[in-house]
Amino acid sequence: MSSESAISCRNAGKAFQLYLHRNDQLMQALFGWAKTFYKKHWVLKDITFEIKKGECVGIIGRNGAGKTTLLQILCGITKPTTGSVDIDGRIAPILALGSGFDGALTGRENAIIGGAILGLKRKEIVAKLDQIADFAEIGMFFDQPMKLYSSGMVARLAFAICAHVDADILIVDEALSVGDEAFAQKCENFIAEFAKRGTILVVSHGLDYLRTLCDRVIWIDAGVVREVGDPDVIIPAYKAAVRKDDEDEANAVIGGGQAA
Amino acid sequence: MPNILTEPFERAWHHRELIRAVVRRELTSRFRDSFLGWIWAIFAPLAMLLVYTTIFTIATPAVASGVPIYDYAAASFCGLILFNVFAELAARSPTLLHEHVHFIKKSIFPAETIAWTSTIRAIVYGAISFATLLAVRLFTVHYVSWTVIFVPFIILPFMLLMLGTVWFLMALGAFTRDVAHLMVSIVPLLMFATPVFFQVEQLPAGLQPWIKLNLVGDYIAMLRDLVIYERFPSPWMYLGCFVASYAVFLFGYRFFKEYKSVIVDVL
Numbered sequence: 001m002s003s004e005s006a007i008s009c010r011n012a013g014k015a016f017q018l019y020l021h022r023n024d025q026l027m028q029a030l031f032g033w034a035k036t037f038y039k040k041h042w043v044l045k046d047i048t049f050e051i052k053k054g055e056c057v058g059i060i061g062r063n064g065a066g067k068t069t070l071l072q073i074l075c076g077i078t079k080p081t082t083g084s085v086d087i088d089g090r091i092a093p094i095l096a097l098g099s100g101f102d103g104a105l106t107g108r109e110n111a112i113i114g115g116a117i118l119g120l121k122r123k124e125i126v127a128k129l130d131q132i133a134d135f136a137e138i139g140m141f142f143d144q145p146m147k148l149y150s151s152g153m154v155a156r157l158a159f160a161i162c163a164h165v166d167a168d169i170l171i172v173d174e175a176l177s178v179g180d181e182a183f184a185q186k187c188e189n190f191i192a193e194f195a196k197r198g199t200i201l202v203v204s205h206g207l208d209y210l211r212t213l214c215d216r217v218i219w220i221d222a223g224v225v226r227e228v229g230d231p232d233v234i235i236p237a238y239k240a241a242v243r244k245d246d247e248d249e250a251n252a253v254i255g256g257g258q259a260a
Numbered sequence: 261m262p263n264i265l266t267e268p269f270e271r272a273w274h275h276r277e278l279i280r281a282v283v284r285r286e287l288t289s290r291f292r293d294s295f296l297g298w299i300w301a302i303f304a305p306l307a308m309l310l311v312y313t314t315i316f317t318i319a320t321p322a323v324a325s326g327v328p329i330y331d332y333a334a335a336s337f338c339g340l341i342l343f344n345v346f347a348e349l350a351a352r353s354p355t356l357l358h359e360h361v362h363f364i365k366k367s368i369f370p371a372e373t374i375a376w377t378s379t380i381r382a383i384v385y386g387a388i389s390f391a392t393l394l395a396v397r398l399f400t401v402h403y404v405s406w407t408v409i410f411v412p413f414i415i416l417p418f419m420l421l422m423l424g425t426v427w428f429l430m431a432l433g434a435f436t437r438d439v440a441h442l443m444v445s446i447v448p449l450l451m452f453a454t455p456v457f458f459q460v461e462q463l464p465a466g467l468q469p470w471i472k473l474n475l476v477g478d479y480i481a482m483l484r485d486l487v488i489y490e491r492f493p494s495p496w497m498y499l500g501c502f503v504a505s506y507a508v509f510l511f512g513y514r515f516f517k518e519y520k521s522v523i524v525d526v527l
Contacts, residue, residue, distance in 0.1 A: 017526070029519055029522070072365075077364070077524060119277075
């Protein structure tokens with residue numbers, strides 16, 4: 001891995017273990033050395049790519065292609081079954097916004113814990129609390145228990161925390177679909193600003209947005225990298241492929257009715 | 261390659277800010293919505309200790325014959341403090357990962373810290389009970405053994421034992437809910453295999469070595485030595501407990517680490 005690269009993924013693959021019975025998981029944990037109790041289901045196969053520092057890369061692919069699993073591997077949430085992943089720098093994952101919050105605690109307290117999860121010292125995060133509250137625009141709710149928040153407020157606070165941890169690498173998964181127009185715009189502005197100094201990996205179905213933001217896109221299809229390159233080339237190709245798939249499907253329905 | 265003996269500590273040190281933030285949260289939020297707040301943390305052990313003392317005075321159990329009743333109540337309470345820490349953790353560990361599933365699956369939350377935070381929390385409540393016990397001792401026998409200053413040396417290896425147990429049960433509990441049901445059923449029974457209301461020496465000689473295998477019971481005996489009898493536990497016993505607890509600690513950590521990546525997928 002060169003010192004230039006922020007993320008390097010070599011032949012990474014992920015197989016989930018499918019169990020017939022729930023209790024087979026325990027049997028596997030205890031007696032896995034003697035017998036295999038599961039079937040492997042490969043979600044990702046042989047994924048290899050490198051992202052340089054300062055690059056902004058989009059990931060596209062249809063539902064179920066393995067995008068989220070790939071992000072989970074890159075964040076270190078789950079381990080790849082094969083291959084390896086190297087990350088250089090602090091990651092701020094904006095995955096499912098606000099899923100790690102405790103409703104009984106105030107926004108302020110959750111921000112402190114959220115910052116600690118992302119590796120910030122208490123002092124550092126406390127110094128940034130005002131900025132976070134400003135960015136999230138939740139006003140006096142910052143000191144109210146989060147169970148009183150609307151879902152938009154939760155998402156705004158979560159984004160605000162990730163935006164203020166001084167990460168080197170931002171990993172964004174569809175986060176921008178939450179919140180109202182104005183806040184989505186604010187997030188997009190932040191990401192565009194971040195793109196000037198840091199590395200970004202973003203998964204989105206907003207193809208036009210990716211086209212304006214990204215230097216490169218990675219197209220993942222059925223768990224493998226189908227193409228990597230210039231968004232202006234790949235995204236039209238992807239759109240065409242999706243359209244073709246949809247047409248095939250429609251034809252199959254009209255033709256034989258087998259797909260239905 | 262991190263040293264196998266110190267790796268769990270290095271990881272905990274690395275995540276110390278997170279552990280601190282979560283412990284703080286757990287301690288401050290527990291009594292937040294109550295009017296009396298932290299008074300409850302003292303009230304529960306105090307009430308229990310007073311009730312035990314009263315009942316033992318009225319109806320002295322056979323195992324307490326020949327012992328000053330205040331000492332017997334205090335000895336039982338020492339046993340209860342450590343046993344309750346164990347019971348709470350053992351009953352709760354198997355569901356810990358299920359409770360934190362959003363953290364684990366959706367953010368880069370280091371799941372091994374959950375064992376630290378729950379153990380520290382349980383020890384803090386144990387310490388409150390212990391302080392209550394010392395206060396009551398001052399009140400009843402007007403005396404506290406000077407050897408109590410060595411109690412932290414008992415608690416340290418006890419904590420390692422608890423951490424190892426929590427890691428192990430946490431990982432196992434992630435695979436099947438049966439572990440949770442099992443622990444809830446057997447923990448109360450384990451109390452009878454632990455010298456809480458009696459001393460190991462009061463048992464038939466043939467049974468004693470078996471009961472001594474119960475490390476929680478050994479810690480209870482050592483705690484009583486320091487708190488009530490003003491004497492030091494046998495150094496061999498201490499050393500044995502320390503080594504065994506450290507082994508449980510390392511085993512629990514290895515077990516948890518081994519299955520950590522699988523656990524994320526099965527939760």
